[in-house]
């Protein structure tokens with residue numbers, strides 16, 4: 481598949497290309513699909529790190545569309561990992577439910593890097609939704625003994641049943657979207673919690689935000705400008721854009 485100008489830019493940035501082969505696929509929730517893949521040599525060439533993501537190329541209406549997805553349980557020895565898809569009306573989501581074992585998908589590794597809490601972080605605050613749940617789980621796996629507060633927005637009631645890898649000392653709060661614009665209820669709940677009893681400590685905590693673009697931007701601004709959190713204690717990325 482031709483990757484267009486995005487492919488040219490990624491090549492210039494030394495993106496590495498691979499072909500993943502689907503081993504199987506299963507529905508994890510009403511609106512959530514897991515696809516198991518063989519890595520085509522990806523993990524040997526690009527050692528995994530927490531919340532590592534790749535750019536997958538989906539064909540739609542004769543064009544290549546690049547979408548970011550997080551590696552779930554990468555196993556370099558076996559050369560396998562899983563991909564988890566929050567379902568909605570989009571080319572990547574459609575592919576995840578239609579693909580059969582033996583199907584392939586092109587992947588480019590470029591731009592992913594480890595986000596790590598500074599040493600001696602008191603509490604890790606993770607803000608996300610089903611799209612960033614794979615990354616949230618990967619961070620909880622990577623920091624199993626660091627106290628964590630996790631806020632997740634449920635776009636559908638069934639999202640609350642999705643598997644969160646919380647351990648002792650990890651508190652999980654699901655916030656229902658409840659008809660509001662994506663990210664709005666989450667933003668209000670998190671901002672309130674950071675100001676209230678479950679207060680955030682700007683000097684000792686680490687804040688990881690990955691949700692709908694407008695909410696991610698607003699929460700980052702709140703952390704930096706209103707709460708005075710230093711740059712190295714905030715990691716934030718728009719995971720998707722509501723249209």
Ligand SMILES: Cc1cc2nc3c(=O)[nH]c(=O)nc-3n(C[C@H](O)[C@H](O)[C@H](O)COP(=O)(O)OP(=O)(O)OC[C@H]3O[C@@H](n4cnc5c(N)ncnc54)[C@H](O)[C@@H]3O)c2cc1C
Pocket residue numbers: 533545547548549550551563564565566567568569570571572573574610611612614615635717718719720721722723
């Ligand atoms: C670093 C990174 C890692 C990511 N990892 C994952 C992952 O592991 N799993 C995952 O599911 N997503 C992940 N995402 C988000 C995913 O890339 C986007 O949701 C992407 O837009 C989906 O593409 P699509 O072709 O299905 O839909 P698009 O063509 O992008 O959008 C179609 C329609 O669906 C809406 N839409 C798009 N995404 C969502 C969503 N998540 N929820 C509700 N509506 C949506 C859009 O607003 C639009 O109206 C990640 C994003 C980033 C930046």
